[in-house]
Amino acid sequence: MKTLVIVESPTKAKTISKMLGRNYAVKSSFGHVRDLPKSTLGVDVENHFEPRYITIRGKGDVLKTLKDEAKKADRILLASDPDREGEAIAWHLREHLRVTEEKCRIEFNEITAEAVKRAASTPRPIDMDRVEAQQARRILDRLVGYKISPLLWKKVKKGLSAGRVQSVAVRLICDREEEIRNFISEEYWTLAAHLDSGKGPVIAKLIKQAGKKPRLSSQDDMQNLLDYLADKSYQVKSIQQKEKKRSAAPPFTTSTLQQEASRRLGMVTRKTMQTAQQLYEGINVGSGVVGLITYMRTDSVRIAGQAQEEARAFVTEKYGKDYVPPKPNIYASRGRTQEAHEAIRPSSVARTPGEVKPFLTPLQYKLYKLIWERFVASQMSPAIMDTVSVDISAGVCLFKASGSVVRFAGFMQVYIEGQDKEEEEESGLLPPLQPEQILPLIKLDPKQHFTQPPPRYTDATLVKALEELGVGRPSTYAPTIDTIINRNYVAREAKQFYPTELGQVVLSLLMEYFESILDTGFTAGMESRLDLVEEGDLPWRQVLEDFYPPFYEALQHAEAEMEKIVVAPEESGEACEKCGKPMVYRMGAYGRFLACSGFPDCRNTKAILIPTNVKCLACGGNIVQRKTKTGRIFYGCDHYPGCAYVAWDLPIEKPCPVCGWQMTVRKLKNGEEQEVCPNKDCPAKGPAKPRTTRTPKEPKAVKEKKTTAKTKKTTSKK
DNA sequence: CAGTGAGCGAGCTTCCGCTTGACTT
Numbered sequence: 048m049k050t051l052v053i054v055e056s057p058t059k060a061k062t063i064s065k066m067l068g069r070n071y072a073v074k075s076s077f078g079h080v081r082d083l084p085k086s087t088l089g090v091d092v093e094n095h096f097e098p099r100y101i102t103i104r105g106k107g108d109v110l111k112t113l114k115d116e117a118k119k120a121d122r123i124l125l126a127s128d129p130d131r132e133g134e135a136i137a138w139h140l141r142e143h144l145r146v147t148e149e150k151c152r153i154e155f156n157e158i159t160a161e162a163v164k165r166a167a168s169t170p171r172p173i174d175m176d177r178v179e180a181q182q183a184r185r186i187l188d189r190l191v192g193y194k195i196s197p198l199l200w201k202k203v204k205k206g207l208s209a210g211r212v213q214s215v216a217v218r219l220i221c222d223r224e225e226e227i228r229n230f231i232s233e234e235y236w237t238l239a240a241h242l243d244s245g246k247g248p249v250i251a252k253l254i255k256q257a258g259k260k261p262r263l264s265s266q267d268d269m270q271n272l273l274d275y276l277a278d279k280s281y282q283v284k285s286i287q288q289k290e291k292k293r294s295a296a297p298p299f300t301t302s303t304l305q306q307e308a309s310r311r312l313g314m315v316t317r318k319t320m321q322t323a324q325q326l327y328e329g330i331n332v333g334s335g336v337v338g339l340i341t342y343m344r345t346d347s348v349r350i351a352g353q354a355q356e357e358a359r360a361f362v363t364e365k366y367g368k369d370y371v372p373p374k375p376n377i378y379a380s381r382g383r384t385q386e387a388h389e390a391i392r393p394s395s396v397a398r399t400p401g402e403v404k405p406f407l408t409p410l411q412y413k414l415y416k417l418i419w420e421r422f423v424a425s426q427m428s429p430a431i432m433d434t435v436s437v438d439i440s441a442g443v444c445l446f447k448a449s450g451s452v453v454r455f456a457g458f459m460q461v462y463i464e465g466q467d468k469e470e471e472e473e474s475g476l477l478p479p480l481q482p483e484q485i486l487p488l489i490k491l492d493p494k495q496h497f498t499q500p501p502p503r504y505t506d507a508t509l510v511k512a513l514e515e516l517g518v519g520r521p522s523t524y525a526p527t528i529d530t531i532i533n534r535n536y537v538a539r540e541a542k543q544f545y546p547t548e549l550g551q552v553v554l555s556l557l558m559e560y561f562e563s564i565l566d567t568g569f570t571a572g573m574e575s576r577l578d579l580v581e582e583g584d585l586p587w588r589q590v591l592e593d594f595y596p597p598f599y600e601a602l603q604h605a606e607a608e609m610e611k612i613v614v615a616p617e618e619s620g621e622a623c624e625k626c627g628k629p630m631v632y633r634m635g636a637y638g639r640f641l642a643c644s645g646f647p648d649c650r651n652t653k654a655i656l657i658p659t660n661v662k663c664l665a666c667g668g669n670i671v672q673r674k675t676k677t678g679r680i681f682y683g684c685d686h687y688p689g690c691a692y693v694a695w696d697l698p699i700e701k702p703c704p705v706c707g708w709q710m711t712v713r714k715l716k717n718g719e720e721q722e723v724c725p726n727k728d729c730p731a732k733g734p735a736k737p738r739t740t741r742t743p744k745e746p747k748a749v750k751e752k753k754t755t756a757k758t759k760k761t762t763s764k765k
Numbered sequence: 766c767a768g769t770g771a772g773c774g775a776g777c778t779t780c781c782g783c784t785t786g787a788c789t790t
Contacts, residue, residue, distance in 0.1 A: 055784060078784025086777085106784095132783050185781070192780020200778065210780045324785085344783090522782060616770090635769030642770060654767065673767065681766050681790095693766060695790060 051120035052153075052167070053113060053140055055127050058328050058338060059158065063126075066160040067167065074116055076127065080106050081139040083185065088193050090186050096591045098186055100139070110143060117144045124170055129154035130387035131581070135181035138173050157351045157389065179587035180580040186591060187211070187573065191564060194602055195557070202609050203553060208534055211564060211573075212519045213527050214557055217536045218565050219512055220504055221546045221554045230500035236263035238272065238493050240446050242281055242439070242486035247478035249486060251281075251439050251446035258443075269493050272444075276491065279442040283484045287436045291451070292429040295458035297348040297378035298390035298422045301521035302514040304343070307421070309507035310465035312413050313542065316506045316525040320344075322414045323391070332406045338394055339403065340418055344521040345388035346514075348378040350425075354392060358426040361396045366460060372428045383517050383574055392422040424462035431455040435477050439486065450477040467508055503543040518570045535634055549614050549634075556612070560605035564598075616644070625651045656685060661698050664709040666690040670698050682711070694725035705730055 050071045054060050057075040064073040081100040083089035091097040102110060117123055123146050125137035137152050150170040155162045192210040199207040238253040238261075253261055256272070263269050299307070301320075308319040323343035329336040359371045380386065393415070400416035407415060434451040452475065453459065480486075504512070506528065513519045519527055531537050536550030546554070557565055576593075579585035616631035623630050623643040630653070633642045643651040657672040659682065668686035675681060682698055684690040692698075696711035703710050703724040713723045 057785075076784080079782070080784095082782090083780090085779085109784095128783080136783065181782090188781045190780085194780095196779035206778050208779045212781065328785095520782060522784080527781090633770050640769060646770060647772095650770090652769065654769090675766050675768095683767065687767060695766080 049120045050122045051116050052124045052126050063163055066163050072116055077109055079136055080110055083189050095588050096186055123151055124153050125151050126153050128387040129156055130385035131177055131181045134174055134177040138178040176583045177581050180577040183587040183590040184577055198605055203612050213530050214565055215518050216527055217531050217550055217554050220537050220544045221551055224546050227500040233498045234264055235496050236269045240491055241489040243489050244478045244480055249448050251448035254447045255445035276441055281439050281441045281486045283480050283482055284438040284440050289434045291432045291434050294429045295424045295427055296464040298392050298425045300346050301344050302510050304391055305510045306507040307465055316528055320525045322410050326415055330406055332403050341392050342388045343391055346384040346521055347386040348380050348390045350390055358396050358423055362427055370427050376426055391418055393419045420462035424458040427458035430457040430459045437480055450475055452476045505542050516567050552612055552614050560601055623651050625649055662700055663692055665692045
């Protein structure tokens with residue numbers, strides 16, 4: 048008897064295959080296999096929203112393999128992820144493979160031999176309520192995206208898009224910019240008193256004035272206060288000592304990993320996910336290829352019992368038993384989660400970051416270390432702080448001094464979560480003080496401040512905001528950010544998101560005609576309806592029957608009323624050297640470029656050149672940074688086409704000792720810099736010494752893996 | 766390694782959510 052088990056991820060297939068033994072063939076579907084067609088709406092609105100599904104382009108080979116395997120098998124078990132999308136994938140597979148067995152669906156939340164075997168022995172029918180909830184979600188998203196986008200093509204510019212998720216992301220960024228624009232900075236003053244305790248200085252901050260919060264909005268206010276305080280003495284009124292506990296943060300989900308990688312490592316979401324995928328798929332750590340972390344797209348903080356035990360044993364061994372809480376730490380997932388996977392954690396805590404470092408690229412190492420430390424800390428005891436807070440009075444003014452000291456580090460020994468904003472934290476202990484004690488004044492330290500506008504979104508804070516709104520899923524945060532950047536709705540500069548002119552125009556149109564969909568609560572409302580569908584309490588078509596008529600109304604209204612907008616191109620400040628009219632930034636097939644505003648009378652265009660402060664040694668021109676068609680950065684001379692010097696890396700003002708070309712500096716993956724001659728025909732052809740010694744071992748392993756995967760694929764094609 | 770934007774109106778763009786690669790120096 049042979050059983051075919053189908054999972055979503057090929058890595059997972061490999062792992063499970065080992066657990067189930069030779070009576071099982073385990074294959075993967077690589078995610079969804081059927082979907083609405085890309086080229087048309089694919090939803091028959093007139094006929095109760097009947098969807099039309101087709102095989103996803105490029106998935107033909109996968110489905111063929113699955114079909115062949117299905118023929119060979121006596122039984123098929125659909126083991127896609129245990130969530131809404133997974134249930135739908137299972138259903139599509141069942142339809143396509145014509146699975147006749149009623150009980151063909153299995154699920155497991157934990158990839159252990161025991162859990163997988165148990166699941167394999169207890170198949171159940173597919174949960175059609177759940178499938179239909181997914182279907183309603185899918186169709187709604189299709190209607191929103193494929194109905195509004197064409198409207199934008201017509202009214203604004205071709206190629207634009209709108210959607211339930213991406214448009215909310217754009218809205219957040221635009222709203223924030225609006226807040227910043229409208230922000231009026233206010234002056235305020237703070238006052239600190241430096242006092243002498245006799246056993247060391249005490250710094251106390253003014254917190255109250257005549258029982259109220261101090262209002263010091265100008266230098267005059269401050270001067271009045273200083274005059275008032277001139278003859279006052281400072282006396283300790285009360286001393287409070289407290290013990291504070293601080294608990295570890297839960298292990299990573301996709302969202303929190305992206306946030307922390309952005310905050311602490313400066314990685315953009317896309318890079319974080321790429322690197323995490325490498326760690327998940329496996330790396331040769333000397334003894335063979337091992338997956339170093341669990342699955343990286345998850346919304347759950349759940350941890351397998353086995354992993355928890357391993358972590359507790361590890362911590363006990365390494366730090367002592369005080370560092371392990373008597374009861375294992377259990378974290379609750381916040382909000383609406385689907386809990387298909389575990390939290391992101393190392394597959395084994397025994398593989399410490401230091402131990403695997405030689406096999407990882409610098410980025411892989413940093414990310415692995417982050418994941419490892421976060422997880423280990425999450426299983427450790429809370430930290431205990433001793434805090435002291437002292438109230439000091441001077442006339443009607445009340446000052447406060449506080450200090451805190453870590454008595455027991457607990458989890459802080461291993462990992463402390465990053466902060467979006469710098470938060471002041473008092474550290475260190477105060478000198479001993481007595482109630483009623485009079486403290487001589489050393490000096491008063493007044494400071495002027497201005498209130499600050501809220502900060503622009505970063506990758507970290509945007510993902511956080513979307514997650515809190517329940518908008519988007521672990522698999523879509525990174526692609527959504529890419530989309531709104533590619534559409535030129537927003538730009539990321541110095542890690543912050545700014546709306547573009549186009550983004551603001553499109554958003555204001557959407558707000559005018561489709562506000563309900565852009566409402567940050569729209570998705571939450573949709574999700575509650577989907578819950579009812581999953582429970583069998585609401586037919587899926589009803590969700591759409593309720594949604595569509597008012598939406599259609601809005602579409603008609605927008606179609607008729609929306610004015611055709613021409614987005615005014617941004618001025619560059621330069622004048623056209625051919626006709627003298629201002630040059631403006633325009634969007635072309637390859638991104639932004641400079642064009643004459645006199646178009647079509649004057650057709651002058653120029654690429655955007657970023658200066659580098661480096662001179663061209665060949666002709667004395669300036670080296671500038673540019674981009675290829677595909678967006679890759681390269682460097683050339685601004686005398687081009689008069690001067691043909693060109694290089695991939697940043698040139699330096701130094702000739703190659705061998706051939707005389709201008710040298711460049713290449714940044715290596717391990718962070719080091721290397722001087723390279725960009726001349727392909729340079730006789731020195733790359734100094735052999737640094738190449739052989741500096742090339743890390745790991746990329747070789749990855750390459751090997753890739754080629755084997757490739758050969759596998761090509762053979763299966765044949 | 767260095768392009769491009771209108772309209773003329775071919776044929777196309779576009780959504781969200783599951784997956785992994787395919788190209789690069």
